[in-house]
Amino acid sequence: DIQLTQSPSFLSASVGDRITIACRASQGISRYLAWYQQKPGKAPKLLIYGASTLQSGVPSRFSGSGSGTEFTLTISGLQPEDFATYYCLQLNSYPLTFGGGTTVEIK
Amino acid sequence: EVQLLESGGGSVQPGESLRLSCAASEFILSNYGMNWVRQAPDKGLEWVAGVRRSGDFTYYADSVEGRFTISRDYSKNTLFLQMDSLRAEDTAIYYCATYYYDNSGGRAFDNWGQGTLVTVSS
Numbered sequence: 424d425i426q427l428t429q430s431p432s433f434l435s436a437s438v439g440d441r442i443t444i445a446c447r448a449s450q451g452i453s454r455y456l457a458w459y460q461q462k463p464g465k466a467p468k469l470l471i472y473g474a475s476t477l478q479s480g481v482p483s484r485f486s487g488s489g490s491g492t493e494f495t496l497t498i499s500g501l502q503p504e505d506f507a508t509y510y511c512l513q514l515n516s517y518p519l520t521f522g523g524g525t526t527v528e529i530k
Numbered sequence: 531e532v533q534l535l536e537s538g539g540g541s542v543q544p545g546e547s548l549r550l551s552c553a554a555s556e557f558i559l560s561n562y563g564m565n566w567v568r569q570a571p572d573k574g575l576e577w578v579a580g581v582r583r584s585g586d587f588t589y590y591a592d593s594v595e596g597r598f599t600i601s602r603d604y605s606k607n608t609l610f611l612q613m614d615s616l617r618a619e620d621t622a623i624y625y626c627a628t629y630y631y632d633n634s635g636g637r638a639f640d641n642w643g644q645g646t647l648v649t650v651s652s
Contacts, residue, residue: 424592433554459575464643466625466645467567467575472638510575517589519565519577 425449425513429522435530440501444509444525446494452515458487458496459510461524467510471496501527532641534626536639539586539646546616547648550641552609552626559602560585563629564609565639566600568622568648579611582631594620616650623647 426449434444446456454474466495469478471487474494482490484499498505506529533563538550564579579600580589590601609626624646627639633636 448580454635455637461575466642467639468642469638469640472630472640473577473634473636476634476637478640483555512575512577512639518591519536520609521575522557524574 424518425452425516425520427511427513427520427522429511429525430507431476432523432525434525434527436501436527437501438501438503441497441499442501442503442527444511445497446496446522447490448494448513448515451491452513454490455513455515456487456489456494457512457514458485459512460505460507461510462507470477470509484526500525531629534628534641534643536624536626536643539624539648540652542616543652544617544650547612547614548616548648550611550613550624550626550648552611554607554609559609560604562647563631564600565595565626565627565629566609566611567585567627567639567642568620569616569625569645570619571623573622578624583629588634608625613648616648618650620652621648621650 428447458471458472459466475487508526535553563583566578597615602609627645628641629639630637630640
């Protein structure tokens with residue numbers, strides 16, 4: 424099974440900051456990686472798929488990069504509504520797996 | 531707008547069964563691969579099961595293999611998750627999600643329901 428390791432697990436940041444979340448796969452997954460945002464009591468929301476393709480309607484301050492085993496999600500200019508938990512998901516092979524999550528909180 | 535509505539959650543004792551439903555509106559569910567994802571209280575997301583758009587292949591997480599069955603009823607435009615031999619560790623919110631893919635290699639769970647809570651406790 425492919426393991427996804429996200430780092431950091433917790434991040435404290437201020438409005439306007441640029442932040443980066445990493446997701447490392449235990450083996451190569453090409454670019455079959457998606458990023459999700461989840462707020463308390465809500466379903467996850469798709470942000471990025473194909474490692475770097477922005478989902479329709481998602482603000483351009485969100486961006487993704489990487490391939491193989493190393494991936495990053497960057498938020499450029501953190502907004503109040505961006506404080507949430509973020510997950511990566513690999514769709515290269517079954518069983519599909521999520522990263523452990525990164526919680527972004529207000530400093 | 532694609533809408534998914536889960537139902538069937540509730541409280542059961544260990545060893546009992548439950549069947550979750552995911553009703554689709556504004557789209558034909560059989561045109562999509564479908565998946566179930568769960569989230570235990572204050573924990574992360576865990577993929578549970580998936581079925582291909584063609585319906586010919588199903589996939590399961592090791593933690594539920596042999597106990598859970600994913601299926602769909604084309605006439606009712608509904609996805610199901612039959613959960614047998616439930617354990618305390620199956621306690622979670624269960625979400626259904628559509629599986630998106632394109633010719634450029636893009637893959638993702640793009641539409642999600644609001645979730646239904648399953649509690650397994652004696």
